[in-house]
Amino acid sequence: MGAGANATILYNREWALFGSGDATVRFDGGEPSEVWYSSRLLWNLSKEIKTLTMRSVVMGMDSDSHKLLTNAASVAFDVPGEVKIAFALPEHPAALKALDDCATNLGVKWGYPVEEQRRIAKPPRREKGFRGLFTAADYPVEAMKAGRMGRAHVRLRISDTGAITECSILRSSGNAELDNATCRILTERATFEPARDVEGKATRGVVVTAIRWIMMG
Known part of the structure; x- marks a missing residue:
């Protein structure tokens, strides 16, 4: 894109x-x-x-x-x-x-206008991806009790400082608790290297990703 x-x-x-x-x-x-x-x-x-x-x-x-x-x-x-x-x-x-x-x-x-897409030379990124942001303790209690699992697809708007300014659910995991936890944790814990425009300046950007909630064992 x-x-x-x-x-x-x-x-x-x-x-x-x-x-x-x-x-x-x-x-x-x-x-x-x-x-x-x-x-x-x-x-x-x-x-x-x-x-x-x-x-x-x-x-x-x-x-x-x-x-x-x-x-x-x-x-x-x-x-x-x-x-x-x-x-x-x-x-x-x-x-x-x-x-x-x-x-x-x-x-x-996804709400990412063509004009904004064209001005991006390098999209936002995290050096370690999303590794380490989520732990077993983050699993919502009621969802865990009910055995709920699923994948939440999200759109993140990233500012020119690398902070998440908006998290939107593009496709639900099938459980509101898991969806809400996904956006809350990402917004609180994730920071990015901001996008760069064609002149090399930091600018706002968009990241689309999916977080899978799964119980092992």
Whole structure:
């Protein structure tokens, strides 16, 4: 969305802690560009894939990387401790445009005007993702007693100082207590490196993410 782009790799891996940090991407075998990644474990609910868990690695690319990606015939990712993999990109410019259009339209639906999307060169980010913000003690008592679980999809508006100024539920977890706790904890505890505009100045931005509430055991 906007001037940057995200790449997501899913692969099979057993349990591992959340990860985040710096990675590199190469287009057409050229010089490496630095990107930022975050990773997490996913429970696989598909009956078609014969594995219990999968690993999601999401890499955020800035505007320069996005421009290289647009015309690249191949891309290679090197994510320390996660994956090192290369892909061919046949006939993908049209697909990228369709994805960009889709992301832009989705942003508008989320209340993120096109003009605001276009002025962002680097979106807001947290160096450690959302790791460590939530603990077992945060689970709402009544929701826990009732065995309620779910995933809350939220939109966060981030100020030019990196603070959350608004948290909105885009898709409910199915439980109001879990939704309310999601926004309360994020607003109280999460701070971001603010977005940067095309001139490199700190500016307001938007982050969309999902927080999953699950009881183990």
